[in-house]
Amino acid sequence: MVRNDSPLVLDGNATAGLLQEIFTLEITTARLQCGTCGYIGAVGSLRAYAIPMGAVLRCTNCDGILMRAVHTPRGRSLDMTGADCLRF
Numbered sequence: 050m051v052r053n054d055s056p057l058v059l060d061g062n063a064t065a066g067l068l069q070e071i072f073t074l075e076i077t078t079a080r081l082q083c084g085t086c087g088y089i090g091a092v093g094s095l096r097a098y099a100i101p102m103g104a105v106l107r108c109t110n111c112d113g114i115l116m117r118a119v120h121t122p123r124g125r126s127l128d129m130t131g132a133d134c135l136r137f
Contacts, residue, residue, distance in 0.1 A: 071137060078092070078093065079135055081136075084113070084131050085131065086111040086113065090108075090110075092116075092135075104117070115131045116128065
């Protein structure tokens with residue numbers, strides 16, 4: 050277990066470079082694994098249900114919700130509760 054005063058414990062800002070590299074990649078070619086059935090497919094192959102403020106992406110195998118993306122006046126939100134893993 051790592052203690053909080055260890056030099057190995059940093060705040061989230063330390064991951065800015067890594068996360069910026071990940072989130073600027075072409076998302077539609079990334080592979081997403083469904084948390085319900087285990088199916089793995091490209092984000093671009095998922096079924097998208099779009100509304101003016103965002104979208105819901107569902108698994109093409111079991112129809113489980115993998116991703117919710119919303120754009121509101123208060124900001125953007127991404128929920129990936131239904132996904133096990135996103136690979137670039």
